[in-house]
Amino acid sequence: MAGTEIFGKPGRRRRVGSKAENRKRREMLTTRAAVITEPGAPWELIDLALDPPGPGELLVEFVASGLCQSDESMRKGTLGGDVRYPIVGGHEGAGIVREVGVGVQGIAVGDHIVCSFRPSCGRCDFCAAGKSYVCELSRRTMKGALPSGEFRFHRDGVRYGASAMLGTFSQFAVISQSSCLVVEKDIPLQTLAVLGCAVPTGWGAAVNTAQVQPGDVVVVIGAGGVGMNACQGAQIAGASQVIVIDPVQAKIEAATAFGATSGYTSLAEASDVILSTRRGGADAIILTAAVPSIPAEAVAMLVPGGNLTIAALGDPKTFRLDVPIAPMALRNLSIRGSAIGSSNFRDTIPRLISLYRDGKLKLDELVTKHYTLDEIGPGFDDLAAGRNLRGVVLH
Ligand SMILES: NC(=O)c1ccc[n+]([C@@H]2O[C@H](COP(=O)([O-])OP(=O)(O)OC[C@H]3O[C@@H](n4cnc5c(N)ncnc54)[C@H](O)[C@@H]3O)[C@@H](O)[C@H]2O)c1
Ligand SMILES: [Zn+2]
Ligand SMILES: [Zn+2]
Incomplete structure (x- = not known):
């Protein structure tokens, strides 16, 4: 008081x-x-x-x-x-x-x-x-x-x-x-x-918006409060790989406890690993860092049918999409906005509490x-x- x-x-x-x-x-x-x-x-x-x-x-x-x-x-x-x-x-x-x-x-x-x-x-x-x-x-x-x-x-x-x-x-x-x-x-x-906020936003970005499927390769960009939960969501949804990107090494290390299977300090550094996965790219890339250059770089690393899910917010003057359009159509890619992880909180919060009680979240x-x-x-x-x-x- x-x-x-x-x-x-x-x-x-x-x-x-x-x-x-x-x-x-x-x-x-x-x-x-x-x-x-x-x-x-x-x-x-x-x-x-x-x-x-x-x-x-x-x-x-x-x-x-x-x-x-x-x-x-x-x-x-x-x-x-x-x-x-x-x-x-x-x-x-x-x-x-x-x-x-x-x-x-x-x-x-x-x-x-x-x-x-x-x-x-x-x-x-x-x-x-x-x-x-x-x-x-x-x-x-x-x-x-x-x-x-x-x-x-x-x-x-x-x-x-x-x-x-x-x-x-x-x-x-x-x-x-x-x-x-x-x-x-x-x-x-x-x-x-x-x-x-952080948990349904990140968890839901993976589970609801990106719709991660068992066996998917998922890249989470930004390992902060939202990003850690995107890692947890991707892991719970059954991703085979959860690759985390963050310039802060300590966050990459912390992300392993939240389901990340590997981590890199930049998307460029991870590109060889992402492009050499079984289908030659990521099924979903979840953006939780407001870095303007990343969306175009990320879209180029998606498998056909893959999606870039955007949870990050940022200054509308500078944080804008500049993505080549033709590959979006030809490779059937999608860019999805994700508000609070597309989570219906009355359903999601009790669900997350159950996962916490079970030791899974x-x-x-x-x-x-x-x-x-x-x-x-x-x-x-x-x-x-x-x-x-x-x-x-x-x-
Ligand atoms: N869509 C929504 O509903 C929703 C809800 C909550 C937060 N947000 C937004 O999500 C974003 C993340 O929020 P947060 O609270 O987790 O922030 P945070 O600061 O905890 O996490 C951001 C992370 O991005 C990392 N980062 C910085 N530059 C990077 C780069 N170039 N590449 C990769 N990672 C980089 C930082 O080191 C940090 O770990 C913010 O933009 C926030 O406004 C959106
Ligand atoms: Zn918030
Ligand atoms: Zn309403």
């Missing part, structure tokens, strides 16, 4: 006293949060007022939040998309429900939840078609408002958005029931937090270091310096 003032115990604040008293109490709910005031500004730690949950919303006390590259790109202004600032960072988190708004179904005070950075309304065309990873609500996540259109964080009359409608770099947040899933209480929330090993909330800047510095697979903030 360090640095956070809250009036009474949040879980006990409901419907006690007159409306005026309740309003006064709620006005006093403040939370410490790491925010981005404008693109390029450093992470700033401030106290924000937090409005109570509206219909379909809940107050969550975050316990742990992963440090994903996407939030640092949002800070730098290179994420792509129409981000509205100021915004509370953090979109990979797990916590405890402290209060529920009217109309919330299947979620109660005290429940443990994992959040998904892509909400699922359950009703739109995309959700109905089993593609909740592109739920119509996700078109609005860059704005940082909740699905209701409301901003619950504010200070001095300024409304603060929340990264991916979550804001997991705040100890307390109001989120939508569309953005979370109740999980069992026996696994620590600090273990489960990475299920909010690594979660704890993904976390290199824990940080306090005021160490978010140094935490992202460690990520940039190649020291972390995943850093996790413990609130």
